[in-house]
Amino acid sequence: xxxxxxxxxSARFEAQYPDTDKSNLRVSIDDxxxxxxxxxxxxxxxxxxxxxxxxxxxxxxxxxxxxGFSPHEWRxxxxxxxxxxHDRARAVGSVTNVALAGQLANAHSRGIWVFSPSELLxxxxxxxxxxxxxxxxxWLRDRIISGVQHLRVETPALSAxxxxxxxxxxxxxxxxxx
Numbered sequence: 626x627x628x629x630x631x632x633x634x635s636a637r638f639e640a641q642y643p644d645t646d647k648s649n650l651r652v653s654i655d656d657x658x659x660x661x662x663x664x665x666x667x668x669x670x671x672x673x674x675x676x677x678x679x680x681x682x683x684x685x686x687x688x689x690x691x692x693g694f695s696p697h698e699w700r701x702x703x704x705x706x707x708x709x710x711h712d713r714a715r716a717v718g719s720v721t722n723v724a725l726a727g728q729l730a731n732a733h734s735r736g737i738w739v740f741s742p743s744e745l746l747x748x749x750x751x752x753x754x755x756x757x758x759x760x761x762x763x764w765l766r767d768r769i770i771s772g773v774q775h776l777r778v779e780t781p782a783l784s785a786x787x788x789x790x791x792x793x794x795x796x797x798x799x800x801x802x803x
Contacts, residue, residue: 626756626760626761626764627654628706628710628745628749629699629702629703629706629753629756629761630654630702630761630764630765630768631652631653631654632701632702632705632706632709633694633698633699633701633702633761634652634664634666634689635650635651635652636698636701636702636705637685637689637694637698638650638652638666638668638685641681641685642668642670642681645668645670649668649669649670650667650668650669651665651666651667652664652665652666652667653665653667664768666682668682675778675780675782675783676796679776679778679793679796679797680796682776683797689765693758693761693762693765693766694758694761694762694765695758696757696758698758699756699757699758699761702761703753703756706749706753707746707749707750707753710742710745710746710749711746713742713745713746714741714742714743714745714746716742717741717742717743776793776797778793
């Protein structure tokens, strides 16, 4: 479900910021401390107004909160994820020992299993037909919306303020989904 949600969220953000290079936009789910799961959204746009980006991000979060994923977004996420798994399964022979060792070490330190791309693909082809957007939206509500939001803004523009944290909180705190 994580793969599908990341793909659907990434597509939503790419649609919101079509002029942004894909290397400057990343959505991932990471394990935090104390068993928390973190949905990380990294958007690098140094030439843009940070307050406008915060406002856009807030609007996007509100649309996810109120409407969740659309059927079209979910179908596209499943197709894209399957295509990515096919590509990864075909390229498995070209993975270097160093990259594989890194993946295994990371999985071991986190206490999780590592599945081969072909095994992921096999399970995805069996599970995906039964996963519609309503299941994705339940996942979204349970994992993202119920959690604490954290915003980190890094920009030289904030150095002009005596208390930049207060400025960011004022801007971010003024955003609501009503």
